[in-house]
Amino acid sequence: METLREQILEILNKQNIGSMVTVKDNKPYARYMTFTNDDFTLFAMTEEDSSKVLDLEKNPYTHILYGYTLEDVDAPYLEIEGKVTEFKDDELKLKVTNFFRGLFTKGESDMITIQIEPTRIRLMNKKGQPPQELEYPFS
Numbered sequence: 308m309e310t311l312r313e314q315i316l317e318i319l320n321k322q323n324i325g326s327m328v329t330v331k332d333n334k335p336y337a338r339y340m341t342f343t344n345d346d347f348t349l350f351a352m353t354e355e356d357s358s359k360v361l362d363l364e365k366n367p368y369t370h371i372l373y374g375y376t377l378e379d380v381d382a383p384y385l386e387i388e389g390k391v392t393e394f395k396d397d398e399l400k401l402k403v404t405n406f407f408r409g410l411f412t413k414g415e416s417d418m419i420t421i422q423i424e425p426t427r428i429r430l431m432n433k434k435g436q437p438p439q440e441l442e443y444p445f446s
Contacts, residue, residue: 311439315428318374318385319344325373325387327351329362335370336362342373343403347445349389349423350403360394360419367391369423386429386438393422 309317327340338359340351349371353359363369367390374384403420428441 311430311441312445314383315385315430315441316346318383319347322374322376325371327359328370329359330366331358331362347425347428349387349425351421351423352403352418353421354417355395355419363391363421371423381432381434383433384431386431387425388427389423389425391421392424393420395419
């Protein structure tokens with residue numbers, strides 16, 4: 308039987324799209340994002356002047372729903388609470404640029420990388436089981 312940690316990593320490694328929520332004018336604002344990951348750390352790229360960057364510069368905390376698919380609406384998915392810990396780092400950008408290449412119409416120089424460190428992850432919709440939470444730190 309897989310551990311909770313392994314089940315969460317399986318979803319993170321298999322899926323790439325999630326709904327990311329930021330706070331704008333004291334209200335939640337959600338948008339779909341494409342992610343890649345290194346263990347539990349998530350990475351996304353966006354336009355440097357996007358509203359989500361402005362939101363995250365004011366409040367670096369985010370909530371992400373990750374792993375839901377139309378093919379299997381009963382499949383497990385993740386609720387991730389996290390904090391943006393990096394913007395614009397050139398080394399970080401090089402690390403994830405190849406994954407995102409071709410997804411964006413703007414040039415790479417107009418894009419920045421966002422690094423999100425989870426503070427809480429909950430595995431949801433596991434048939435007949437209540438949500439399971441992975442405790443921080445995620446060792």
